[in-house]
Amino acid sequence: MDLLNGLVALANFVLIPAIAYGSQLALGALGVTLIYGILRFSNFAHGDTMAVGTMFAVLATWGLQAMGVGFGPLPTALLAIPFGILGAAALVLLTDRFVYRFYRAQKAKPVILVIVSIGVMFIYNGVTRIIIGPEDQRFADGARFVISARDFKEMTGLAEGLALRTSQVITVIAAVAIVAVLFWFLNRTRTGKSMRAFSDNEDLALLSGINPERVVLVTWLIVAALATVAGVLYGLDKSFKPFTYFQLLLPIFASAIVGGLGNPLGAIAGGFVIAFSEVGITYAWKKVLVYMMPPALEPDGLMQILSTEYKFAVSFVILVIVLLFRPTGLFRGKSL
Amino acid sequence: MRAFLLFALVACLILGTGVLQSWNSALLILNMGLVSAVMALGVNLQWGLAGLFNVGVMGFVALGGLAVVLVSMPPVPAAWAAGGVQILTGLVIGAASIVAAVLVWSRLRGALRGWATAAVLLAGMVIYRMVLDPAVDAVEAVDPALAGYLGGLGLPVLLAWPVGGLLAAGVALVIGKTALGLRSDYLAIATLGIAEIIIAVLKNEDWMARGVKNVIGLPRPVPYEVDLQADPAFVERAAGFGLDPTTASTLYVKLEYGILFAVVLIALLVLAQLALKSPWGRMMRAIRDNETAARAMGKDVTARHLQVFILGSAICGVAGAMMTTLDGQLTPGTYQPLRYTFLIWVMVIVGGSGNNLGAVLGGFLIWFLWVQVEPMAQVLMGLVTAGMADGSWLKGHLLDSVQHMRLLTMGVILLLVLRLNPRGLLPER
Numbered sequence: 001m002d003l004l005n006g007l008v009a010l011a012n013f014v015l016i017p018a019i020a021y022g023s024q025l026a027l028g029a030l031g032v033t034l035i036y037g038i039l040r041f042s043n044f045a046h047g048d049t050m051a052v053g054t055m056f057a058v059l060a061t062w063g064l065q066a067m068g069v070g071f072g073p074l075p076t077a078l079l080a081i082p083f084g085i086l087g088a089a090a091l092v093l094l095t096d097r098f099v100y101r102f103y104r105a106q107k108a109k110p111v112i113l114v115i116v117s118i119g120v121m122f123i124y125n126g127v128t129r130i131i132i133g134p135e136d137q138r139f140a141d142g143a144r145f146v147i148s149a150r151d152f153k154e155m156t157g158l159a160e161g162l163a164l165r166t167s168q169v170i171t172v173i174a175a176v177a178i179v180a181v182l183f184w185f186l187n188r189t190r191t192g193k194s195m196r197a198f199s200d201n202e203d204l205a206l207l208s209g210i211n212p213e214r215v216v217l218v219t220w221l222i223v224a225a226l227a228t229v230a231g232v233l234y235g236l237d238k239s240f241k242p243f244t245y246f247q248l249l250l251p252i253f254a255s256a257i258v259g260g261l262g263n264p265l266g267a268i269a270g271g272f273v274i275a276f277s278e279v280g281i282t283y284a285w286k287k288v289l290v291y292m293m294p295p296a297l298e299p300d301g302l303m304q305i306l307s308t309e310y311k312f313a314v315s316f317v318i319l320v321i322v323l324l325f326r327p328t329g330l331f332r333g334k335s336l
Numbered sequence: 337m338r339a340f341l342l343f344a345l346v347a348c349l350i351l352g353t354g355v356l357q358s359w360n361s362a363l364l365i366l367n368m369g370l371v372s373a374v375m376a377l378g379v380n381l382q383w384g385l386a387g388l389f390n391v392g393v394m395g396f397v398a399l400g401g402l403a404v405v406l407v408s409m410p411p412v413p414a415a416w417a418a419g420g421v422q423i424l425t426g427l428v429i430g431a432a433s434i435v436a437a438v439l440v441w442s443r444l445r446g447a448l449r450g451w452a453t454a455a456v457l458l459a460g461m462v463i464y465r466m467v468l469d470p471a472v473d474a475v476e477a478v479d480p481a482l483a484g485y486l487g488g489l490g491l492p493v494l495l496a497w498p499v500g501g502l503l504a505a506g507v508a509l510v511i512g513k514t515a516l517g518l519r520s521d522y523l524a525i526a527t528l529g530i531a532e533i534i535i536a537v538l539k540n541e542d543w544m545a546r547g548v549k550n551v552i553g554l555p556r557p558v559p560y561e562v563d564l565q566a567d568p569a570f571v572e573r574a575a576g577f578g579l580d581p582t583t584a585s586t587l588y589v590k591l592e593y594g595i596l597f598a599v600v601l602i603a604l605l606v607l608a609q610l611a612l613k614s615p616w617g618r619m620m621r622a623i624r625d626n627e628t629a630a631r632a633m634g635k636d637v638t639a640r641h642l643q644v645f646i647l648g649s650a651i652c653g654v655a656g657a658m659m660t661t662l663d664g665q666l667t668p669g670t671y672q673p674l675r676y677t678f679l680i681w682v683m684v685i686v687g688g689s690g691n692n693l694g695a696v697l698g699g700f701l702i703w704f705l706w707v708q709v710e711p712m713a714q715v716l717m718g719l720v721t722a723g724m725a726d727g728s729w730l731k732g733h734l735l736d737s738v739q740h741m742r743l744l745t746m747g748v749i750l751l752l753v754l755r756l757n758p759r760g761l762l763p764e765r
Contacts, residue, residue, distance in 0.1 A: 042521040099751060111389055111520045115685065116754055118391075118678055122747030125674065129740035246674075250532060253525045261521075305461075309540045316529035320514055323522060 006291030008160040012149070013287065018279040019272075020168040020237055023175035026271030027230035028248060029255035030182065030264055031223045037199040037262035038219040039100070041113035046227060046252065048124035051245035052091055053228030054235050055132045057084025058139045065141065073143035074166065081232055089224035091127075095120055096220055104216070121246075128242045137240040142166060160291075167236040178229060179268060182222070186264065191218055199262065247312075251278070254315035258322045260329025269330055274315045282308045339693050339762050346700045353708070360583075363590035365707050370597035371659045373699030376683040377604055377692060378651030383681075384690035384764070385617065386644040387624040389520045392511070392527030394676035395534035396649045399507060400500030400656025401666045402538060405545045407496035408555045409488035415478040415543075419471030420486050423543060426468030433460020475543040485546045493555045497600070497657045504653025505646045507534070512642040531677060538668035545666055552665040558592040561585040593662055600658065601696070604651060608692045620644060621690075652680075674743065679706065682750045688760025697762055705749070706742055713741035 028050060035043045043049075060080035064070075071079050099120060103113055145151075146169050149161025186192040191214075198205040198215045206212060231245060238244070255274045259266025285303035306313065322329060350369070354362030375393060382388040437456045444452055476484045507530070515526035539547050564570045564585035574584030611617050623630040623637050631637050660666050679702065687698020717738050724731040753760065 042524065044524075099755075102755060111387075112754070112758075114389070114521060114524065115681070116751065118681060119747045119750035119754065122674070122678065122682075122743050122750065124747075126740055126742075126744030126747060129743065130737040133736070134740070243672075247532070250525070250529050254529070257522065257525065307540060309536050310533075312529065312532045312536060316526075316533055319529065320526065323518055323526070324514060327518065327522075 002291045005158055005160045006288050008152075008158055008162050009291065010288045012160065012162045014276075014279055014283055016162075016164065016168055018276045020171045021279065022272035022275030023171050024230050024234045024237065024271075025248075025251055025255045025275050026268040027175055027178065027226050027233070028252040029259065029267035029271050030179075031226040031230070032252055032256040033259070033262055033264060033267040034219055034223055034226075036256070038195060038215060039104070039113070041110045041117065042253065042261075044114060044117045044249065045121040045124055046223075047246045047249035048121050048128065048242075049088060049092060049224065050227040050231035050234075050248065051128045051240075051242045052124050053084045053088030053224060054231035054240055054245070055084075055128050055242075056087030057081055057228060057232045058132065058137055058235070058240055060084060061139045071142060074170070075140050075142040075236055077139055077141075077232055077236055078170065081229060084228040084232060085225045088228045089221050091124070092220045092224045093217070096216065125242065125246065132242070134242055137235075139240060140167060140236045165237075167233070171233045171237060174229060174233060178226070182226075182264065185222075191215075195219065250312055251275075251315040254319040257319055258329055260331040263329065263331045266329050266331030273330075274318060277318055278311045278314045281305045281314050282311050339697070342697055342701075342761055346697065346704065349704050350700075353704075360586055360590065361707075363587065363594060365704055367590060367594050367597060367662055368659070368707075369700040369703040370594065370601050371655050371662065372680070372683060372703040373696040374597075374601050374604060374655035374658065375652050375680045376687060376695040376699040377601075377608055378648040378655065379680050379684045380648075380687075380689060380692060380695035381608060381611075381651065382645055382648035383684060384688075384692075384695065385612065385620045385624065386641060387520075388516070388641060388645055388648075389524045390527045390645065390648065391524050391673075391677050391681070392529075392531035393652050393680050394671050394673050395527075395531030396504040396508065396652035397656030397659065397676050398531075398534050398538055398668065398671050399503045400497075400653040400658070401660035402545055403500035403503045403653070403657050404493060404496040404554055404660040405551045405666050406488045407491050407499050408493035409551060410490040412478065412483045412485065412487035415475045415483060415486050418478050419474040422467060422471035423475065423486070426464055426471060429460065429467055430464040433457060433464060436460065472541075472543050480549075483546075484549070485543050485551075492557070493661055494557050494596075496661065497654050500657030501650040501654040504656070505650040508646045508649035509642070512645040516641045516645060517638045528673070528677075531673065535668060535671050538666075538671075545668070548669050550665055550667045550669075554661065554664050554666070556664060557596060557661065558589050561589055564588060597658055597662075600654065604654075605692055605696060612692060679746065682746050685750060686753045686760060688762040688764065690764030691760065691762045694760050694762035694764075698760070701761075702746070702749075705745065709742040709745045710739060713738045713745075 028046065031049070032043060032046050035041070035046070057077055057080045060083035061075075061077045064076050064079055069079065070076055099116060100113070103116060143166050146164040146166055147155075147162060149163040152162040153159070184192075186196055194205065194210045195215050195218065197208070198210055198212065202212075205215075231240075234245075234248070251274050255270035256267050257270070258273055259268065259270030283304065289303055346369075350362050350366055353365060375397065378396075379390065379393060382390050433456060437453050437460065440456050441449065441453045475486060478484055511526060511530050515523050518526075538545060541547060542549065545551055561582070562585075565581045570585070570588075571581045574581050577584065579587070619630070619635060620640060622633075623635060623640055627637055683698035683702040684695050685698070686702055687696070688694025714735075717734050721731045721734050
């Protein structure tokens with residue numbers, strides 16, 4: 001019984017949150033890694049792209065709610081995601097047309113594009129703050145829990161509860177579905193194959209008649225969709241605050257680099273590596289260990305390796321370790 | 337000539353602020369402009385001279401701020417008695433275990449290597465926490481409302497400026513050792529991360545500098561306004577200028593800060609110019625322009641990069657110490673990357689990367705805009721919304737959004753300069 005209680009506590013406080021967070025990071029990192037593979041620069045504006053997409057989705061959610069449209073027990077925000085994607089796609093395509101295309105034609109160095117993306121980041125950040133403001137926005141509705149802690153306790157008779165929030169279930173399902181569609185697209189369709197060819201060898205792809213502008217266009221569309229979905233899921237799970245999205249940039253980049261920049265599979269693996277380490281290292285293990293250990297060995301302290309405020313340090317340390325020992329990342333992305 | 341005209345323009349802008357708004361705000365802009373110029377010099381050294389992409393400026397600036405607290409605040413004897421020595425012991429143990437782990441990693445070979453290193457780290461971590469945690473609790477329990485930290489050394493505050501530089505240089509050494517030599521994007525992410533970590537440490541390690549409870553009332557290198565107002569000689573002189581004692585004292589204090597900052601800026605600028613023109617500067621630019629060729633000529637690229645990374649970060653640290661001295665308080669909660677890292681980058685790019693005068697110019701100009709965009713946008717929005725009904729939702733929203741206009745403006749300026757004049761206002765040559 002004790003062991004079971006321990007496992008439930010572990011699932012409740014570590015496994016489930018980490019899987020949900022990992023899915024969100026993976027979706028974010030996929031966007032970063034696609035941009036890196038096709039457009040060949042690290043997009044610092046990605047966090048704010050997520051914020052912009054989410055903002056449009058939040059506005060659409062409010063609109064739908066005002067019209068009385070709901071989605072049953074599911075959050076209305078899911079219905080609003082297409083609007084968010086439209087808004088984000090329009091914005092990134094405009095940005096590409098008026099900003100990035102010029103540097104692409106010039107074949108500017110990647111680092112120049114990174115600086116340009118910093119300018120774009122400022123603008124997106126400003127736009128988000130002007131339209132929706134810098135404050136926290138809650139837009140989740142529908143049923144909050146699939147299983148609440150109390151129901152679980154009553155059902156199983158265990159001392160520990162297992163809460164499964166709707167947002168977490170949706171996050172995982174959505175992430176799996178999107179990743180499946182994305183990989184099908186990249187591996188099976190003509191456009192997807194041309195994207196991979198372009199990423200592998202630009203000159204060869206051009207020679208075989210692939211239209212680079214089309215590849216770039218499709219990439220931005222996918223990135224806008226990924227960023228919006230990742231942003232909305234994160235917002236449903238926690239809350240929507242523009243500055244938090246900017247801060248997500250670090251774990252997202254860490255995920256992409258840990259997995260291997262430019263490698264979609266790596267981005268997903270990296271997302272989960274970062275999420276599990278962040279949650280695992282900042283969680284106070286006492287609750288789980290009390291059940292697992294014999295009473296004589298029960299820990300006195302909280303058994304928390306680092307306090308939660310240091311979660312950025314975790315992604316950073318993993319990033320550094322990977323860069324030192326395996327600079328191409330776990331899945332051999334392009335590097336150096 | 338172009339440089340002279342542009343600097344004259346900035347001077348006019350600041351003087352104009354003095355005439356139109358108030359001399360106090362003009363001097364405030366001038367002082368922060370001086371500090372920003374120093375930061376821009378540091379970034380320009382790294383980016384303009386060596387092509388290193390450092391987006392961790394905020395961290396180094398914050399370290400400078402920490403130095404001010406550590407150097408100038410009086411020590412808290414009760415806290416030291418409660419656990420000061422034990423904290424230091426804990427830190428030494430932590431550092432020692434990292435060194436031991438590195439040694440194990442480099443000495444051992446074979447399958448045992450990874451496990452042994454991990455074991456050493458884990459053991460070190462456990463001992464470190466066992467020593468540190470109780471001491472930290474004891475220190476933070478000492479008069480938490482006013483102290484709850486170890487305090488500083490009680491030395492003159494001006495000493496904190498070079499110390500801030502040293503502190504930043506030390507951290508830069510560690511980061512540079514690990515991250516330099518990797519691709520430029522990786523250095524960017526690494527520095528971005530380290531800056532966040534430095535801020536997290538400052539916010540959470542209350543025993544060091546009170547964390548988010550802030551350290552206020554830092555000693556000042558200039559006299560206090562109240563003392564000046566009580567000084568009959570000063571009041572008399574102020575009356576000679578036709579000023580009331582209160583205004584005169586605030587102006588006097590700000591002017592004195594300005595002079596101190598200007599001395600630092602000019603000294604650093606002269607040094608930077610000398611470095612730029614020296615054989616060392618030529619070598620750095622050669623490395624920047626063609627790393628492979630420079631390496632083929634026998635230049636130690638990684639070592640030179642490390643050198644310039646440390647120098648540039650140290651300058652940012654000095655600037656951070658100056659800024660915290662000016663503020664008179666350390667508030668870790670206010671450090672934000674957009675303001676302390678990316679804004680400095682806008683300054684360097686707009687001013688002209690690779691040109692020290694350009695960086696200084698960019699520092700002043702962009703700081704002026706950063707401060708003045710809000711009132712300008714206020715006026716503009718006032719005109720735009722003038723026709724709308726009072727109390728309408730849109731009008732209120734538009735007027736509220738004015739405060740976020742500066743981010744948008746900075747982005748637009750950066751993109752425009754990169755597009756139309758990528759070499760900046762004062763090009764390298």
